Amino acid sequence: MSDLALAPPAAPSLPVRIAARLAGIARRSPTLAIGAAIILAFAIMAVFAPWISPQDPVAANAARVLQPPQAGAWFGTDGNGMDVLSRVIHGSLYAFGIAIPVVIVGLLVGVPVGLWTGWRGGWADEIVMRGFDALRVFPSIILALAVVAAAGPSLLNVVLVLGLLDSPVYARLVRAEVLALRGGTFVESAVAAGNPTHRILFRHILPNALRGAMAQTAVRAAWAVRISATLAFLGVGIQPPTPEWGAMIRQGAEYMVTGEWWVAVFPGTALILMVLGLNMLGDGLSDLLDPRRKAAAR
Amino acid sequence: MTPLLEVRDLHTHFIARDLDNRVRVARALNGVSFSLAPGRILGLVGETGAGKSLTALSVLGLLKPPARVVAGQALFEGRDLLALPPNELNALRGARIGLVVQSPKTSLDPLARIGAQLARVQRAHRPGLSEAAAQARAAEMLAAVGIPDPERRLRAWPHELSGGMAQRVLIALALVNEPTLLVADEPTTGLDVTVQAQILDLLRGLARARGIGAVIITHDLGVVAHYCDEAAVMFAGQVVEHGPVGPIFAAPAHPYTQALIAATPERLQLRARRPSGSPPNLYALPEGCLYRDRCPRAEARCATPPPDVALQGGHAARCHFAGTIAA
Amino acid sequence: MGAAAIGRFLARRALLLVPLLVVVSFLCFMLVRLGGQDPVAMLAGPTATAAEIEMVRTTLALDQPLWAQFAVWLGNVLQGDLGRSWISNRPVLTELLDRMPATLELLLYGVGIGALVGIPVGLKAAQKPDGAFDQVSRFLSLLGFSTPTYWLALMALFVFFYLLDWAPPGMGRISLMVDPPDRITGSYMWDALLQGRMEAARSAAAQLVLPVACIAIISAAPIIKQTRAIALEVLSSDYVRYARAQGLPAQDMRRMVLRNSMVPVVTFVGTELAGLIGTTALIEYVFAWGGVGQFGLTAIIQGDFAVVQGYVLMLALFSVLVFLVVDLAVMLLEPRAAARA
Numbered sequence: 001m002s003d004l005a006l007a008p009p010a011a012p013s014l015p016v017r018i019a020a021r022l023a024g025i026a027r028r029s030p031t032l033a034i035g036a037a038i039i040l041a042f043a044i045m046a047v048f049a050p051w052i053s054p055q056d057p058v059a060a061n062a063a064r065v066l067q068p069p070q071a072g073a074w075f076g077t078d079g080n081g082m083d084v085l086s087r088v089i090h091g092s093l094y095a096f097g098i099a100i101p102v103v104i105v106g107l108l109v110g111v112p113v114g115l116w117t118g119w120r121g122g123w124a125d126e127i128v129m130r131g132f133d134a135l136r137v138f139p140s141i142i143l144a145l146a147v148v149a150a151a152g153p154s155l156l157n158v159v160l161v162l163g164l165l166d167s168p169v170y171a172r173l174v175r176a177e178v179l180a181l182r183g184g185t186f187v188e189s190a191v192a193a194g195n196p197t198h199r200i201l202f203r204h205i206l207p208n209a210l211r212g213a214m215a216q217t218a219v220r221a222a223w224a225v226r227i228s229a230t231l232a233f234l235g236v237g238i239q240p241p242t243p244e245w246g247a248m249i250r251q252g253a254e255y256m257v258t259g260e261w262w263v264a265v266f267p268g269t270a271l272i273l274m275v276l277g278l279n280m281l282g283d284g285l286s287d288l289l290d291p292r293r294k295a296a297a298r
Numbered sequence: 299m300t301p302l303l304e305v306r307d308l309h310t311h312f313i314a315r316d317l318d319n320r321v322r323v324a325r326a327l328n329g330v331s332f333s334l335a336p337g338r339i340l341g342l343v344g345e346t347g348a349g350k351s352l353t354a355l356s357v358l359g360l361l362k363p364p365a366r367v368v369a370g371q372a373l374f375e376g377r378d379l380l381a382l383p384p385n386e387l388n389a390l391r392g393a394r395i396g397l398v399v400q401s402p403k404t405s406l407d408p409l410a411r412i413g414a415q416l417a418r419v420q421r422a423h424r425p426g427l428s429e430a431a432a433q434a435r436a437a438e439m440l441a442a443v444g445i446p447d448p449e450r451r452l453r454a455w456p457h458e459l460s461g462g463m464a465q466r467v468l469i470a471l472a473l474v475n476e477p478t479l480l481v482a483d484e485p486t487t488g489l490d491v492t493v494q495a496q497i498l499d500l501l502r503g504l505a506r507a508r509g510i511g512a513v514i515i516t517h518d519l520g521v522v523a524h525y526c527d528e529a530a531v532m533f534a535g536q537v538v539e540h541g542p543v544g545p546i547f548a549a550p551a552h553p554y555t556q557a558l559i560a561a562t563p564e565r566l567q568l569r570a571r572r573p574s575g576s577p578p579n580l581y582a583l584p585e586g587c588l589y590r591d592r593c594p595r596a597e598a599r600c601a602t603p604p605p606d607v608a609l610q611g612g613h614a615a616r617c618h619f620a621g622t623i624a625a
Numbered sequence: 626m627g628a629a630a631i632g633r634f635l636a637r638r639a640l641l642l643v644p645l646l647v648v649v650s651f652l653c654f655m656l657v658r659l660g661g662q663d664p665v666a667m668l669a670g671p672t673a674t675a676a677e678i679e680m681v682r683t684t685l686a687l688d689q690p691l692w693a694q695f696a697v698w699l700g701n702v703l704q705g706d707l708g709r710s711w712i713s714n715r716p717v718l719t720e721l722l723d724r725m726p727a728t729l730e731l732l733l734y735g736v737g738i739g740a741l742v743g744i745p746v747g748l749k750a751a752q753k754p755d756g757a758f759d760q761v762s763r764f765l766s767l768l769g770f771s772t773p774t775y776w777l778a779l780m781a782l783f784v785f786f787y788l789l790d791w792a793p794p795g796m797g798r799i800s801l802m803v804d805p806p807d808r809i810t811g812s813y814m815w816d817a818l819l820q821g822r823m824e825a826a827r828s829a830a831a832q833l834v835l836p837v838a839c840i841a842i843i844s845a846a847p848i849i850k851q852t853r854a855i856a857l858e859v860l861s862s863d864y865v866r867y868a869r870a871q872g873l874p875a876q877d878m879r880r881m882v883l884r885n886s887m888v889p890v891v892t893f894v895g896t897e898l899a900g901l902i903g904t905t906a907l908i909e910y911v912f913a914w915g916g917v918g919q920f921g922l923t924a925i926i927q928g929d930f931a932v933v934q935g936y937v938l939m940l941a942l943f944s945v946l947v948f949l950v951v952d953l954a955v956m957l958l959e960p961r962a963a964a965r966a
Contacts, residue, residue: 027315031763134648137941139903142921146933149925150656226773230907233775234926249776253911256783257794265783268776275771283767360869392872405867408961409884419871455960471871 025288032284035218038277046092055083057090057243066260076262078251080241084262087243088270094244095225095274098159102224103217105163106170111213113167114174115201119182125175132168140165144227149236158237162224169220170213177209215289219282222275229271245271300376302479302511303357304333308370310349310356310535312580324580326352326365328535328588331606334528336478337509339502341522341543343558344532347577350515353532354481356380358397359387374479393423396472398501400484402464406456412440412467413452416474423475439470444500462493466500473504480505480512486521498525519558523547531555534578534588541613551607551615553593587618595619634956638949646945650702653938654695657930707935712927717935721917726811727798728916732898732905734833735840740894743845747852747890748883751860762849769846774904777842778911781835792835793828795912800828836912844901848894855889856882888959895951899944 012020026033045052054072061081069076075084117125135143144165151157181187182205190200229246231237233253238244240251245267252264310327327349334340342350355361357372357379372379374395379387391397399405407415416436421427433452440448443466459467465485472480482501486494498514502525505512514526522529523543530540531554539552550556578588586601587593593600599618607620614620673681682688689697701708707717750759778795785792799805799813803825806816814833817826859865859882868878906918913919921936923929956962 024315024320130644130648134645134652137645137649137899137944138652138937139900139940139944142903142906142925142937142940145922145925146656146937149928149933150930222771226771229773230775233773234907234910234922236926246773249773249779253775253779256779257787259787261783264776264779268773268780271776272768272772275773276767279767279771358870360866388869388872388874390872391870397867397870399863399867399870401863404863407864407868407881407885409959410881418873418877422871422873422877457961468867 029284029287031280032288035277035280035282035284038273039281042092042274042277043096045089046096049090049093053083053086053089055086057086058082058241060241066255066263068260069262075266076260078248078263079255082241082243084248084266087248088245088266090243091245091248091267091270092274094238094242095229095271098155098162098228099221099224099278101159102162102166102228103221105160106166106220107213107217109164110167110170111174111206111210114171114213115178115206115209117171118175118178119197119201119205128171132172135165135168140223141227141230145231145234145236148231153231153236155238158228158231162227166220166223169216173212173216174209177212178205181205181208211289215285216282218278218285222278222282225271225278226275301333301373302336302338302375303513304371304373305353305357306331306371306373308353308356308372309368310352310361311366311368312364313366314364322581325583326535326580327356327370328583330370330532330535330537332530332537332540334479334511334513336511337505338527339505339512339514339525340528340530341526342513342515342530342532343517343519343522345517345577348532349535350517350532351483352535354397354483354513354515358391358395358481359384389423392419392472392477393475394477395479395481396475396477398465398468398472398480398482398485400487402468403456403459403461405468406459406464408456410456411452412454412456412459413437415467416440416452416471419471420474435474436470439474440467442473442504443467443470444496445470461489462497465489465493465497469497469501469504473508473510476508478510480510481515482512483515484517485514486516501525531558534583535580536588536616538589538617539613539615541609542611545609545611545613551609551613551620552589552617553595553619554589555615557592631953631956635949635953638952642945642949646942647699649941649945650699650938651695653934653941654698656934656937658691702938707938708931710924710929710932712924712929712932717932720920720932721935721939724915724917724920727914728902728905728909728918730812730814730833731836731840731908731914731916732902734837735905735908736844736894736898736901738837738841739844739897740848742841743848744852744890744894746845747849748856748886750849750853751856754857759853763853766846766849769842770850772843774839774843774907775911778836778839778908781839782911785835793831795835797913797915798829798832799825800832803828832912836908836914839908840901840905843904844897847897848890851893852886852890855893856886859885888955891954891958892951895947895954899947902940902943 054074059082061077064073064077064081066079067073067077067081073083073085075088078084078087113128117128144162147161147165148158151161187200187204190204195203228237229244229249232239232244232246233250235250238247240247248267249264249271252260252262252267255261255263308327308330309325312324312326313321315321330349330353332340332342342353344350352361352365355365356367356370357374359379359382361367367380370380374390379390382390406412410418413433413436416439417429417432420432420435421429437448437452440451445451445463445466456464456467469485472482480501485501486497489497498521501512501514504510514521516522526543528541529543529546530537531546531552532538533554539546539550539555546555547559550559578584578591584591584601585603587596587604590596590600597618602618604616604618604620606614606616608614609620705718707721709716710720713720746762750756750762753759782792782795786794793800805813806820806822806825809816809819813829814826817823817829862885864885865878865882868881873881902918905916906922908914909916909919910922917936917939921933921940924932924936
């Protein structure tokens with residue numbers, strides 16, 4: 001008995017504390033919570049696509065062409081008789097399958113470039129930055145389209161081109177961080193302690209610089225999903241009957257003026273939800289990570 | 299005589315929720331009380347974070363969430379500013395009460411000429427005043443704050459002014475409607491030392507000449523000694539000692555005031571050499587005397603709230619030992 | 626600000642732009658060479674003999690080193706020669722210029738309406754951050770931000786043409802039943818009005834409604850978001866805080882916030898205008914608008930890189946021009962910028 005009396009009051013268990021923390025975050029930024037929920041739902045859909053799809057997404061059926069939504073085909077069927085619901089579910093695989101590699105390519109190229117130009121400065125920095133300025137003059141959609149078309153519209157090229165075109169975003173962020181940190185005391189003391197340059201860059205500056213870049217990844221992923229779908233809609237990049245949302249909207253476009261709306265409306269809605277979720281996630285993250293901005297917003 | 303401004307037991311808290319969704323309260327002001335007679339100059343002094351500026355913002359109704367006045371009164375000419383409807387308080391600000399702030403250059407509207415800003419504040423509080431009359435008065439006011447060639451300066455943009463010049467314009471803005479109370483919040487921070495003295499001389503001269511009561515907020519005891527009639531010393535959101543400047547400097551009664559004065563040889567500023575120790579954690583204030591963790595004389599009874607002990611000549615200190623200890 | 630000062634400002638700005646334009650045109654030049662396709666074979670056509678191909682190669686200087694090719698190409702561009710379409714064999718510059726007014730018409734009306742709606746909404750949202758109006762407008766702005774342009778256009782056609790029959794079919798700039806007016810400005814609506822042909826003007830205006838509305842929605846979303854952020858920053862500034870201390874009435878405060886928000890908002894709308902000329906191409910594509918955007922997109926899809934090159938270069942020049950105009954507007958609006966210039 002005396003042992004019990006001396007025991008400290010029971011701390012809340014770990015799941016309870018995690019739940020409380022999540023509730024706190026959700027209360028402070030409902031945007032973040034909703035965005036995260038949407039993306040989680042799509043992620044689950046993508047992972048389990050083969051099991052939850054009622055039909056094979058590319059199984060044509062001439063007997064069931066352009067059926068409106070009904071029991072058994074909740075989203076209707078398209079011009080090839082393929083089940084739109086199954087195709088929409090599989091589309092999430094392509095959305096993640098493009099967005100994630102694009103972000104990775106962007107980070108892999110942008111972060112080292114930003115580190116290097118920020119650290120090095122001088123003419124190299126000047127040339128790279130002027131190049132980025134020049135890229136900004138082109139509307140991003142048209143530039144992406146033209147370069148993908150020129151490079152040859154394969155899935156790999158779409159990923160590489162979008163990633164490369166997006167890398168200046170990260171490079172600028174990282175470069176600005178490096179410039180701000182370079183004069184800071186902890187870098188000075190690291191230099192004074194005899195640390196070699198690469199060690200300072202990767203041990204001390206990179207973790208700080210990455211934080212800003214990571215906060216951007218959700219918004220950049222939204223951009224990648226949007227642009228890659230646009231490419232597919234225009235027939236550059238992924239081709240029908242691949243169950244990709246942009247390509248599906250392309251297939252459904254002609255039916256919009258004849259009344260078979262479901263072929264384009266459902267993939268379009270999925271696309272909007274996914275991009276919206278990523279944008280909300282990104283907005284919420286930057287609100288949460290940047291207290292100054294939040295304070296100004298209050 | 300009724301005081302011009304009397305602040306009674308003012309409490310202001312910052313109320314917010316943290317990431318774990320718990321309400322967190324920072325008790326920034328914990329019972330601020332002082333009073334100011336018409337035509338007198340009060341120095342509100344203390345280290346950074348003591349709540350000096352927050353006191354001014356609370357009294358003037360300029361707080362922004364999450365800061366909130368939770369208790370207290372601020373009687374201005376007998377009316378409680380904290381209980382006034384927002385529009386009535388707004389009508390007093392800039393008319394009966396003038397405010398001068400630090401960072402004068404960023405406090406002027408960057409897209410309005412000096413003359414336009416001076417005319418705007420006049421016409422806001424005096425309906426029917428013509429633009430020409432307001433401009434004429436603006437020029438007079440610029441001359442009164444010592445700006446040469448005022449007619450030409452009316453057409454100047456804020457970015458064309460030096461820091462000292464901008465501060466003079468702010469003083470002109472604060473005084474153009476003939477207020478009875480002037481609040482100057484760190485009016486010389488960021489200015490050159492020579493300009494600082496000019497600005498303070500100007501403020502005191504104008505207050506004296508127009509019979510304006512003034513509160514000068516500063517972290518510089520020297521400013522209080524040279525320019526003020528009264529002093530109120532703040533620590534951790536309380537006025538721990540107040541009274542006429544003479545007795546306070548001659549015989550400080552609160553250990554914190556004593557430490558302040560000891561750490562200020564001549565005109566050394568508190569920022570350079572402040573008494574050792576940090577202010578208490580506003581999220582978890584101790585019971586009793588807030589200074590006791592740093593106080594060399596702390597005893598068991600300091601764990602109970604100290605009384606305001608009245609000494610001679612309007613001098614008072616919030617300390618169990620006030621009057622019994624010498625500097 | 627005198628005309629001389631404006632002239633000096635523009636001259637200096639134009640000079641600063643020269644290196645940028647060289648880099649930009651180099652990027653455009655490289656576009657064709659990126660994919661390793663042989664433009665010569667495309668140009669000469671499938672039935673060309675080896676000798677013909679060689680002749681084309683020499684006339685285009687494609688046998689020279691890259692920098693020399695670029696010099697020749699840039700020289701031609703500076704003389705207004707953007708080459709000929711690989712498909713129609715017509716001069717690229719003429720093709721582009723002929724279609725430019727149709728695109729500008731869509732873009733300017735669309736972004737204009739987007740700004741007229743978006744700026745007041747953003748300002749209103751900033752008045753009470755996290756209030757009901759702010760929450761709703763923020764969500765709608767995010768939604769607009771996330772909606773694919775072409776899908777919005779398709780939905781508009783489905784609802785307003787197919788279901789409600791309020792709008793004409795999305796097939797060009799004027800009804801097929803109506804003869805287009807003679808070309809004066811290049812805008813069917815204004816040309817028809819100028820020639821007193823009310824029927825044609827009405828048809829041209831009706832064709833404009835849906836695409837312009839789509840661009841307005843797409844452009845309003847970021848304008849709302851940015852205007853709100855700018856106004857919030859102004860509202861938290863020292864001078865607004867000090868204006869409150871001066872007891873200025875709400876009306877004065879509003880005017881002050883508006884004036885001080887305008888410069889960054891105008892700058893942002895300018896960048897929007899430059900960026901949305903790309904988005905407009907998608908709207909044109911869905912509505913078969915026949916502007917320069919649809920022309921450029923079709924060229925991209927068909928691989929007509931002579932046109933793509935010219936189109937992309939023209940977009941870049943348009944952006945640069947817009948930025949120049951914005952800089953000028955800022956200089957006129959903002960005393961500090963004028964002092965710097």
